[in-house]
Amino acid sequence: MSSDVVLVIVVGTALAFDFTNGFHDTANVVATSISTGAAAPGVAIGMASILNFVGAFISISVAATVANDVVNAEVITPTIVFAGLVGAISWNLFTWWFGLPSSSSHALIGGVVGSAVAAAGFHAVIAEGLIGKVLIPAILAPLLAFLVAAVAIGVGYRIVGHQRPGVVSRGYRYGQLLSGGMLALAHGTNDAQKTMGVITLALIAHGSLGAEADPPLWVIASSATAIALGTYSGGWRIIKTTGTKIIKMDAAQGFSAQGAGAAVILASTHFGYPLSTTHVINGGVMGAGAAKRVSAVRWGVAGNIVTAWILTLPAAAVIGAAVYGITRIFGTGALGPLIVTLMSLSLLTAVFARRVRRGAPVAVS
Amino acid sequence: MIATIVDWSDLLQTIGASILAGVGITVAFSVVIWGTARFADLNREDRPAPAVAALAASGLALAVVAAGVVFGIVVMTTK
Secondary structure, X not given: OHHHHHHXXXXXXXXXXXXXXXXXXXXXXXXXXXXXXXXXXXXXXHHHHHHHHHHOOOOOXXXXXXXXXXXXXXXXXXXXXXXXXXXXXXHHHHHHHOOOOOOHHHHHHXXXXXXXXXXXXXXXXXXXXXXXXXXXXXXXXXXXXXXXXXXXXXXXXXXXXXXOHHHHHHHHHHHHHHHHHHHHHHHHHHHHHHHHHHHHHHHHHHXXXXXXXXXXXXXXXXXXXXXXXXXHHOOHHHHHHHHHHOOOOOHHHXXXXXXXXXXXXXXXXXXXXXXXXXXXXXXXXXXXXXHHOHHHOOHHHHHHHHHXXXXXXXXXXXXXXXXXXXXXXXXXXXXXXXXXHHHHHHHHHHHHHHHHHHOOOOOOO | OHHHHOOHHHHHHHHHHXXXXXXXXXXXXXXXXXXXXXXXXXXXXXXXXXXXXXHHHHHHHHHHHHHHHHHHHHHHHOO
């Protein structure tokens, strides 16, 4: 009975994380379309929501990696997963508050790894999976997106260089409807799967599913719905940072950045790498900017973003470990997760009440 | 140690597919824009044959973009 209650709390918390993931990350997906004028904010966010939902259904490779290849499912309990999720959500909201596009995905993995280490020691972590399927792709992905976007925009400018700027700009703006759509689809398929993976891990730990089981349909559908709703709710503070503060983009740069991002994320998803769409799209944006003019990239802002990236895994791990410690104060049953949930909800209510009193979120200028 | 942990075959395929798709789609779409712009200019200059050739190149490039997108989605859904 007690473990059933914890499982219900874990599923609810995982879906809440998925919602914040859509809220936090998809801003990055639509930022380039909005900043170049390819789509109005409402249209871009609505389209991204629908494609996030669809994308969640097209693959389960990343879910399998998160459920089976990062932590040892045999020593994991639903409470460990819960503590990891709270660590990830806390870090997500902290970086959202300060307008920093850090990685929800790495926050999730960091949180779960931290709580698993706090509960069962370092042998709970599968080093091979963590390094080979998370850390190495995490370093390579933004560099790859940077390179792809830079090469693509360089060749693209050569092809259309002598044509009338108005026609070229209009053409790439139409193209951004396609590239932005592909990026949203890619985001849905990679990011929603992390939540599917975590819920599947909790179900395996609870004994509801066998080891190495695939996510059930209800897990896929609920994860898809949560990320789509989060996306629709928007994330204006981060849209502003990515869309206008890193570089001021033209439509061709927006197209190549989104195309590079979609290509890297989709290819990585196919091989089960749980990437950060935030890392990838920002790498693409910087590559598209640097190819035109290195000084066009506001490297100071880019540096702040890189700092947030580097901090994400350890910070979420520390919070996840601390949350696990707090839950254990109240024993191994459902009381600890219940108290932490109530404390978190109270804190969130206070934070949002303060935000509402201060006024509406920042809009794209 | 890292050399044995990482599945280099998967990683290299990811890198290759990303470069091919990311650069390929942008190049093909740039040709779509080039062909459309040239078609309008050549038509205005009353040069129908080159205009049709530019439009054909544009149409072919658009087909490449569409095929690339469809191929990517099919590959994603078949693993």
